[in-house]
Amino acid sequence: MALDRRCTLTRSLHASQKGMWFWDNLSSSPPPPPPPPNMSFRELRNARTTEFAIHEINNRTDLLPGITSSSCSCSRGRVCFYTINEYDENAGSLWNSTGDCKLHYMVQKCVNVQTIPSDHHQAAALAKLVKHFGWTWIGAVRSDTDYGNYGMAAFLKAAQEEGICVEYSESYYRTDPRSKLERVANVIRRSTARVLVAFLHSGDMLFLWQELVRLPLPPLQLIGSEGWIIQSDIKRCIGCGGAIGFSIPRAVIPGFREYLLDLSPAQALKSPLLTEFWESSFSCSLKGSSGGARKCNGSEDIRALQNPYTDTSELRESNLVYKATYAIAHAIHGVICNDTQCDKSAKFTPWQILDQLKRVNFTTRNGYQVSFDANGDPVAAYELINWQVNKDGYLNFVTVGQYDSSRPRGQELSLNGVIIWVGGQTQVPKSVCSESCPPGTRKAVQKGKPVCCYDCIPCAEGEISNKTDSLNCMPCPPEFWPNTQQDICLPKPVEFLSWDDTLSIILTVFSIAGAIVAVSVAAVFYKNRASPIVRANNSELSFLLLFSLTLCFLCSLTFIGQPSEWSCMLRHTAFGITFVLCISCVLGKTIVVLMAFRSTLPGSNTMKWFGPPQQRLSVLTFTLIQVLICTLWLAISPPLPFKNLKQYKERIILECALGSAIGFWAVLGYIGFLALLCFILAFLARKLPDNFNEAKFITFSMLIFCAVWVTFVPAYVSSPGKFTVAVEIFAILASSFGLFFSIFAPKCFIIMFRPEQNTKKHLMGKAPSKSL
CATH class of the missing domain: 2.10.50.30 (GPCR, family 3, nine cysteines domain)
Structure with missing residues (x-):
């Protein structure tokens, strides 16, 4: 269309540009574009995307109603978006002279709207992808350009935050000397990392890979940036199957294919770009024979072409152009329009459009949400592409996942397809410097x-x-x-001397057996209570001693089982009191022997000072002293259950803490004092005459008693865990059996097996002795 060269152009998108959208100052009369190089059908398709979007906008009543916009090509790959057709130098405004354009003002600056996410988002996505598959040891290579250097710098920063280590980071550009290409290739070959992240342009990637496969190469998993992962020319890369990387999402623009194919030779002649496209596609000349090319005859069928212009199966960049065009339209609408109409004479500055662009939020006809953040970036959304080799040996770009930065943290990446890895494997390759450390x-x-x-x-x-x-x-x-x-x-296992323990069962059997034997002896003594041997040895103290021995046997049972408050207090006090009662009886019997001998001397009446009442009083007094000691112990600091965590690291010893150590040793010391006193007295009376003398048996029993309890102390201290209690029970049973058998076994033997010796004459030593 005819346009005044003085008009200032509003540029919607250069599809190959990356970075934030910005403003470029242009003169009122821009210079003519330079002669274009070879035709890029892909760029032409993107340029016509803007025309198609403007055509849609002009037919809408809800967006810029009453205002018609148009477009033309400014230079190769750049699309200009016009909202005017003539310029009045004097009035500084535009007016409608033909009825085609209805806007009376124009934007006097060029706007570059970025609808592709910033490479910072792509770098973060690549880092999360590497982290997702457990690769912590990778290599990195980049194009030595702004795209590669800035993109890789962002990736390395994101990788470090994800805990990923980079073994090497190399740069290369296709114009570098071959020696540098070989050096980079050798670094990759010698590395131990089996994953390579390549932030490269497609041409650099192809050069590098051709150098890598020139020599044997270990299996190398390629991770690609969108700069090469979906470029068709890279399909020539031999052995690249299994590569994965992010790309701009595919899209469908309804009606766009029909718009592209609705092109006739006459329409192509109206635009230099379309003329060049037609002549390049059909190898003919629209304007007549030129340079030996035949003249186009009108039979050319654009629908039969197979090139990037007619291929609308993956409208990735074209969809970005489509969204950018709509974004500008929405921004202008927000500046000059209200709810009902637009002010065609409104004046505005580029900065108003810039400010409005930050706030646009709409959905395109093909269902894509368009908005920008504070940095001017759209929401980062990518498709995860996997290079898979088909049956014919050709590479296919297969979408196996998505990345959406608007999702909650940690859920941005989602996989929905089977990934074929390097070498055709379905198992994720490993790339770690060290294998994972297992639990433990x-x-x-x-x-x-x-x-x-x-x-x-x-x-x-x-x-x-x-x-x-x-x-x-x-x-x-x-x-x-x-x-x-x-x-x-x-x-930790809790250890104590439980009832079902084998050792507990053995000790219980001995304890009960001892009590039964003591009761049985008491029964025998009671039955023969009138016999001389029972009467001669102070039957009352004998029965009291048997009773106390029975208690001694039974008190050992209180040490078995899980310690509790009552059992801890009972076991120590019962032990202390019963043993004092037992030793008091033995001590009384010893004193009786001494007194009885003295009473046989002429003029002696000592027995009247230690008759039965005095004997009972002495036993009671000795026992009450122990009761008092135990009462003070329980009142001040009683023994209580205690979890011993220090003796063994791997288990808990459940025991009875002594509480007051003074109380415990006072109880034992008092028992020891009585036992020592008894031993001394019995030892002094061991050689007294008469057969009724028990002193030698008492001496022997006290010797056993003291020996047991002297050896008990080191054994008790050194015994581990539950055996500490077992040693204490053993000492109780051993000393009890020692007392019992030393004092009562000889008497029971005479009563049951030597009844002829159970006579007063024999006891007095007057019976004739049998010759042996």
């Missing part, structure tokens, strides 16, 4: 190497790690201990 170990960084290179150190005793690649091991709580794998804390 921790990572220790290798000196002088990146954090992704580490050794796996087993957790120390009592510590666990319950996840893979733990940096530190955690100590278990005091009452817990690690399992064998050291990946979980389990409750």
Whole structure:
């Protein structure tokens, strides 16, 4: 269309440009565009996308109603968006002279609207992709251009935040000397990283890969940027199957294909670009024979063409142009229009359009949401492309996932297809400097190497790690201990002398057996209570001693089972009181022997000072002293259940804490004092005459008693766990059996098996002795 060269152009998009949308100052009379190089059908399709979008906008009543816009080509790959057709230098406004254009003002600056996400978003997406597949050891290569350098810098920063280590980062540009290309290729070959992130232009990628495959190359998983991952020329890359990377999402623009194909030779002649397209596509000349080319005869069928212009199966960049054009229209609408109509004479500045563009939020006819953030970037949305080799050996670009930065953190990436990896494998390849440390170990960084290179150190005793690649091991709580794998804390086993323990059963049998024997002896003594041997040895103290021995046997049972408050208090006090009662009886019998001997001397009446009442009083007094000691112990600091966590690291010893150590040792000391006193007196009376003398048996019993309890102390201190209680029970039973058999066994033997010796004459030593 005829346009005044003085008009200032409003540019919607250069499809190959990246970066924030910005403003370029142009003179009122821009210079003519330079001669174009070879025709780019893809760029031409993008240019016609703007024409198609403007055509739609002009036919809408809800967007810029009453205002007609048009477009033309400014230079190769650049599309200009006009809202005027003539310019009045004097009035500084535009008017409608032909009825085609209805806007009386124009934007006097050029606007570059970016509807492709910033490469910072792509870099973050690539880092999350690498992290998703567990690759922590990668290589990186980039084009030595602004695209490659800035994009890779953003990726390396994002990768570091994701805990990814980069073994090497190399740059290359296709015009560099071959020596540099070989050096970069050798770095990649010698590396141990099996994943390569390539932020390259398609041409650089093709050159580099051709150099890499010139020599044997280990399986290398390629991760591509959108600069090459969907470029058709890169399909010549031999051995690139399995590559994955992000690209601009595919789109469908309803009616766009018909618009592109609705082109006749006459229409093509109206535009230099379309003329060039027609002549290049059909190898003919629209304006007549030129340079040996035949003249187009009108039989050319544009629908039969197969090139990027007619290929609308993947309208990726074209959809961005489509959205950019609509974005400008919505911005202008927001500046000059209200709810009902637009002010055709409104004056506005480019900065108003800029400010309005920040606030646009709409949905295009093909269902895409358009809005911009504070930096002028749209929502980052990509398709994850996988290069898969088909049956014929050709590479296909297969969409296997999406990335959407508007989703919640950690959910941006979603996979919905089967990925074929390098070498045709379906299993995700590995690329790590060190294998993951399993639970039960921790990572220790290798000196002088990146954090992704580490050794796996087993957790120390009592510590666990319950996840893979733990940096530190955690100590278990005091009452817990690690399992064998050291990946979980389990409750420590609680150890005490339980009733079902074999040792407990044995000790219980001996305890009950001792009590039964003591009761049986008491029954025998009671039956023979009138016999000389029972009467001669102070039957009252004998029965009291048998009763106390029975209690001694039974009190050992209180030490078996899980300690509780009552059992802890009972076991120690019962033990202390019953043993004092027992020793008091023995001590009384010893004193009786001494007194009885003295009473046989002429003129002696000592027995009247230690008759039965005095004997009972002495036993009661000795016992009450122990009762008082135990009462004070229980009142001040009684023994209570206690979980011993220090003796053993891997288990808990449930025991009775002594409470007051003074109370415990006072109880034992008092028993020891009585036993020592009894031993001394019995030892002094051991050689007294008469057969009724029990002193030698009492001496022997006290010797056993003292020996048992002297050896008990070191055994008690050194015994582990539940055996500590077992040693205490053994000492009680051993000393009880020692007293019992030393004092009562000889008497029972005479009563049951030597009744002829159970006579007063024999006891007085007057019976004739039998010759042996």
